[in-house]
Amino acid sequence: MVFSDQDLARRLERAEGRSNASFVDARAQLFPTSGACWVEVAGAYAMFDGPDSPLTQTFGLGLFGPVGDAELSKLERFFAERGAPVHHEVSPLADGSLLALLPTRGYVPIEYTSVLYRPLGPEAPAASAPTNPRVQTRVVPHSEAEAWSQTLAQGWSTEMENAEAFMRDFGRINARSAGYAAYLAELDGAPIAAGGMYVHNGVALLAGASTVPQGRRQGGQQALLHARLRDAASQGCTLALMGALPGSQSQRNAEKHGFRIAYTRIKWQLMPRP
Template sequence: MVFSDQNLARRLERAESRSNASFVEARAKLHPESGAQWLEVAGTYAMFDGPDSPITQTFGLGLFEAVGEAELVKLEQFFAERGAPVYHEVSPMADSALLALLPIRGYVPFEYTSVLYLPLEQAALATSPALNPRVHTRVVPPAQADLWAQTLAQGWSTEMDNAEAFMRDFGRINAHSAGYSAYLAELDGTPIAAGGMFVHDGVALLAGASTVPHGRRQGGQQALLHARLRDAAAQGCTLALMGALPGSQSQSNAEKQGFRIAYTRIKWQLQPRA
């Protein structure tokens, strides 16, 4: 049994932290003018990927080491020097003193994320339904990063305004991130779905999944999930990780595949001072 405790939280949070650090490093290498950078403060990973990037925030705050005012000041200065807002994504397994300290310093909570995990010895049961024989998956080489990024962007284009251009850029960077594998699902040879996987310390982070509008309900996402879990297990991973909005269809789909909720994170934002 894998229990939802602080040890599990540390493994999951570090895998996600390392994935985002790898992304920031890839951005800095491909676009040095972006100023992309990250640093570690008391076990917390702080990422800067541009003022408007969803990656620009911290992960693991108060989970690996105690965090007081001095550590928060250092983190806040990191973002302030780059003209970025200050966001912390905090696990309930973190030091409980943060619950009192963050509001005192002017933070307000504004977003939840369900963190889900699957012990991979259960993956065979979770992915047993028959797959569409017309759908095949493959890992995309860096030379085809644009194809993967375009498929990813098309899938997100109906989910939010102005998403396609952002996700195309996001996909290109991810496809060049160390440790990240970009997967395509193709229906009769035509790309219909994209997804990614990042592996760290026996944890496989599954992210970036989308399906193009004309390819939906063809089994593309099911095939991608099966392929990534299979490959993760082959690489020696013992856990798979996903994040989702609480109560969302993404969470429901993950739970149908055997994922369990480890905990719900709260995202905090530092309010501008008068």
């Protein structure tokens, strides 16, 4: 049994934090003038990936060390110096004093995320095998990063407003992030779905999966999930990790394939003082 406790939260949050740190490092390398960078404060990772990036926030706050006014002030200066809003995504398994402290400094909750996990290994239930033999998956090399990011962007274009350009840029950088594996699902040789996987300390983070509109209901997502879980287990991972909007179709799909909710995170935003 894997219990939803603080040890699990630390493993999951660190894996996601390391993945995002790798992304920020890749952006800084590809675009030196972007100012992309990250720091560690009280064990949490604070990322700057641009003022409007969803990665510009902290990960793991309150899980790896005590957080008081001094630590929060240091984090707030990090974001303020870069003209970015201050966001902390906090697990309910973080130190309970943080929950009381944040509102006193002007933070308000703005978003929930379901953090889901699935045990991997010989004793864990096997992932559902793909049902469409016409769909094949593969890890794409860096030389095909542009085609992979285009597939990823097309899949997200119907999910969020103005998402295609953002996801195309996001995909290009992710495909070049250290430790990130970009997966493609192809129907009769034509790309229909894209996704990725990042591995840290025995945890495989599954992220970014999408299917192009004309390729949906062909088994692309199931094939991608099966391939990534299979590869994660073969690399010695004991846990797989996903994030989803609570109650969303993505969460339901994950639960259908053996994922369980570890906890629900709250994203806090520092509001401007009058």
